[in-house]
Amino acid sequence: MWTGSTSGTDPGRVPGRGITHRVTPTRPTLEQVARRAGVSRATASRVVNGSTTVARPIREAVHRAVAELGYVPNLAARTLVTQRTGSIALILPETPNRVFSDDQFFPGVVRGVSQELEAADKQLVLMLVGSAAAHDRAERYTTSGHVDGVLFASIHGADPLPELLARTGVPVVCSGRPLGHSRVPYVEVDQHGGVVAAVQHLLRQGRRRIATIAGPQDMVAGLDRLAAFRQALAGSERRSVVAMGDFTRKSGETAMRQLLEDDPRLDAVFAASDLMAHGALRTLRKAGRRVPEDVALVGFDDIGIAQYMDPPLTTVRQPIERIGQTLARQLLRLLAGERVEDSVVLPTELIVRDSS
């Protein structure tokens, strides 16, 4: 058996301190470091925080004391006075469609963010916001000075939180252009360019009946990709059909069935996400259509499965990890008091494989 409580025999136990569940071998304080180095606490603090105005020998003495005692600053104490916490919240809305673990968008973003914050020595506080209650909690938490800044990995609908935070003075950066008029800086991906490249690619191949499986229309990615699709086809004589999905495989499957019903003679499909393309592929196969011979298929995202689908999927790659990195980088600049562009647009790229 194992217990988190202090066992009676622990030497370093803090006495008379209510319920300390922690065996605290009394971590050294700045005071002790100072004493050991024979200086004042103020000077020790200066050294620890890298002030250059401290005389060389003293500085070294303090460093030595720090090393000998294994001193690590107490973040809480520091936060209390500096008003900075050294941590950043990353908010991920957990919608039934864009679920954290399924498509690889969020995990990719998290990775990118993590890398960048890591380098800046900031902590990443992850908040998966699925329910209304969770949203409230996140709001309370982020507006209450518990984090230095907030990152949104895709907001759905017109969530007022980013704007609210920004007004409260909390630095915020969003992934994806926020719906509604907001002055919150954001990082986005060249959806339009990607979709246009995909459609033109299909057109070049002589496809005449190009359908699309659109993403959810309460998310910018869904909206933008559909708009771009329509626009890309606007000039042409091609017939186009639209079915609605929600980025999931299942919805892709269903939408594809719908599409085949609406236009049995369609010869190309652009799915607004790889996951939906994956679902669509299954339906196509069941319906006896060969890909790409009968129907060309193009996705969007270029997640891991894409190149392992059968046939490997032509898709629009978006630099997911880089989105995360950029998100974090922009926020760090904000924290440093620098100015930041209203928006950053990252490039997309058409990856042609065998499905088209």
Place this chain on the structure above:
Amino acid sequence: MWTGSTSGTDPGRVPGRGITHRVTPTRPTLEQVARRAGVSRATASRVVNGSTTVARPIREAVHRAVAELGYVPNLAARTLVTQRTGSIALILPETPNRVFSDDQFFPGVVRGVSQELEAADKQLVLMLVGSAAAHDRAERYTTSGHVDGVLFASIHGADPLPELLARTGVPVVCSGRPLGHSRVPYVEVDQHGGVVAAVQHLLRQGRRRIATIAGPQDMVAGLDRLAAFRQALAGSERRSVVAMGDFTRKSGETAMRQLLEDDPRLDAVFAASDLMAHGALRTLRKAGRRVPEDVALVGFDDIGIAQYMDPPLTTVRQPIERIGQTLARQLLRLLAGERVEDSVVLPTELIVRDSS
């Protein structure tokens, strides 16, 4: 343009305070709540923390004051005195094979953990530990009282950190039995049972030459699954071949080629992860083997792709999200000073689809 700095006109600005990048509309303190309610700070604190020993009318007065002022406790101050931070670190080793975003293990675990911590009002601090430097940082961070407890989502090799933390008195729970003799409590999955079920299923179908693509042998999951495979086959007359993979698709692809070379007549493959099964499937197809007619294929994990593979993959399901939940739940119990089992074993389940 946008800037994180205080703009000159902000009313609530804190004066003369070095570089405050935050517009602080001077958040109310407990002192102010107390004054407004006409009580002492101590009493206000009692009410805020839910003490029952405060007289009804006073309690209500304080609550009113809290509501009116929009008071939110300052976590840093609270932490400073209570020695608890209210946050939990989740450490994910970012190995090249089990990468955060690709197979859906880590994201799933994160979800589970997040849900559970959410309910307990704890913050999740995510640490993706990829490099040695990152590992050091994580060590420093977690050993320094910045978090109340630490969760490990799969450790590779015999990382000494969990044990170290536990000895330091920091509550720890691991996912997967730690290698080496450690007394750190952990949550694992019934690898053995799952693998045995898979192999028996293959045997029952009359498969005679069963090969396996094993996982990396510096991870318990890799080790255990291989050991179980061998054991399951030990009694039978069946011939078995083993190829090594590292849980990735690519390695599955390669390993499968190897296997076909070693035993061209094999009629079944058990892959220690779905991702490897996915890679293997591709190789099989290229080699002109039909699945399941010529070769039966079974995976492990039951991640999203499994049922969308062609043919849908028979696999051993492990309750990924539940692992996360259990992890968190055990840690919370530890924090509460409760005793906790040395290990919890979650069930696995064979999901038979068309690939076998």
Place this chain on the structure above:
DNA sequence: GTACGTCCTGAGAGCGCTCTCACAGATAAC
């Protein structure tokens, strides 16, 4: 010699909170 900088260092206040301890007031026991 005095006056004035310049450069470092230390004293000390105070961040917002919790928790111990003392004590006032009410109630009960004798």
Place this chain on the structure above:
DNA sequence: GTTATCTGTGAGAGCGCTCTCAGGACGTAC
């Protein structure tokens, strides 16, 4: 009436740190 027993509240210390401000030491200018 006195003493004992609660109950509920307030005073105040102190968590570990940063940062301002004062002042000592030293150098330079007059």
